[in-house]
Amino acid sequence: MQLHDVWFVLIAVLWTGYFFLEGFDFGIGVLTRVLARDRAERRVLINTIGPVWDGNEVWLLTAGGATFAAFPDWYATLFSGFYLPLLLILVCLIVRGVAFEYRHKRAEERWQRGWEHAIFWTSLLPAFLWGVAFxxxxxxxxxxxxxxxxxxxxxxxxxxxxxxxxxxxxxxxxHGAVFAALKTVGDIRVRARATAGRLGLVTAVLALVFLSWTQAHQGTGWSLAALVVAVLALLGALVANRLAREGWAFTLSGLTIVGAVAMLFLALFPDVMPSTLDPAYSLTVTNAASSPYTLKLMTVVAAVFTPLVLLYQGWTYWVFRKRIGVQHIPAAEHAPAPAVEG
Structure with a gap:
């Protein structure tokens, strides 16, 4: 295996890690308007990802940077051709980060409601647009x-x-609903499992159609194996969720994402961006790659720093592993500000 093939695999791993982690992040953001019944429950959901959401986005920065350095032609064509949707994703991620930090700065109803709507829409739009892009x-x-x-x-x-x-x-x-069930206590935990059960059935139908379409269009034996893993993992997640085994349900929903993303990259290889005008115009791991020296230097840097990042992020999840509920939210954080008499 040559270095450009290695870096195609590494970029696939980075995108897989991003979708695994940011996936439940986006899901929680959507669920703040779907699952939560009041401001206290929205605060519970936001707090489940509060310590980790910004760390999850490091995977996106690394994936984008690795693509730029390892496959500059891929990066240039992708970001120039997909400029508007990628710009919209970027704006959403910026506003989303601001919303997480600024929502609790003031107690006024209008202030908090506005930032909560921002969290919902800036989670929903990227979750949809990443699928469109890939x-x-x-x-x-x-x-x-x-x-x-x-x-x-x-x-x-x-x-x-x-x-x-x-x-x-x-x-x-x-994925977010399963994570919410794993990280919460009380009534919201029960409703998160019920929501995950309904969402899982819809997801299973859509994913089976999409992945089968991909396999029929350009699939290989390896991509078919990944498709089977994704489908079986999703069915397993549904069963585990129904049995209230939240840890297994989250693991299997994550494995579903891993299998689905792996299936897409396996179907894509050795191309990185196929051309519909002429196959000869397609960008491949060979004609879009950087020089061997650049790839070699990147490999050394990645071998040193990747384990450190993984250890730090794993430690973060371990520290903030406990469940939370409405009883853990101070009333002052979600109560509207008293009216000011004139």
């Missing part, structure tokens, strides 16, 4: 001989890509 990457887009994307925004909103967006949205929300 579906287009795998299925292929209009790339010319100069490695430029020559399609329009409307070309990215094709039926296959929209289905991909719906799959990531429902899968991430299901």
């Amino acid at each position: 579906a287009n990457i795998v299925h292929g887009v209009a790339i010319d001989a100069q490695k430029n994307y020559v399609g329009g925004l409307g070309d990215l909103l094709n039926p296959y890509a929209i289905l991909g967006g719906l799959v990531t949205l429902t899968l991430f929300t299901f």
Whole structure:
């Protein structure tokens, strides 16, 4: 295996880690308006990801940086062709981070309600748009001989890509519901399991159609194996959720994401962005890669720092592993401010 193949695998691992971790992050954000019944329960859901959401986004930064350094032509074509949807994702992530930090700064009803709506929409939109983007990457887009994307925004909103967006949205929300059941106590825990059960059934149908479509279009034996793992893991997560085995349900819902993302990358390889105009115009791990020296240097850096990042993030999850409930939320944090008499 050559270094450009190694870095394709490493980038796939980084994206898989990002979707595994940020997936339940986005799901919790969506559930703040779907599962939570009042401000106290929304605060409980937000607190389940409060210590980890920003660390989860490190995986996105690393995946983007690795793509830029290891496959500059892939990065250039992707970010120029998908400029508007990726910009919208970036804006959502910025606003989402601000919303988490600023929501509790003031007690006024209007202030808190506005930031809560921001958390919901800036979680829902990226969860959908990441699926649209990756579906287009795998299925292929209009790339010319100069490695430029020559399609329009409307070309990215094709039926296959929209289905991909719906799959990531429902899968991430299901993952978030399972995480909420794992991290909470009381009535919200029970309702999170019930919500996960309903979402899981919808996710299973959409994911099976999308992954089967992908396999039929450009699948290999390896991608078929990953598809089977994803489907079986999702069914297992549903069973574990029904039996109130939240730890197993979360592990298996995460394995579903791992299997689905692995299936997409396995179906994509050795391309990194197929061209729908002419297969000869496709970007591959060979013609889009950096020089061997660059890849070698990156490999050394990754071998040193990746274990350190994993150890730190694992320690963070261990420290904040306890469940929380409404009883842990001070009343002052979710009560509206008293009216000011004139």
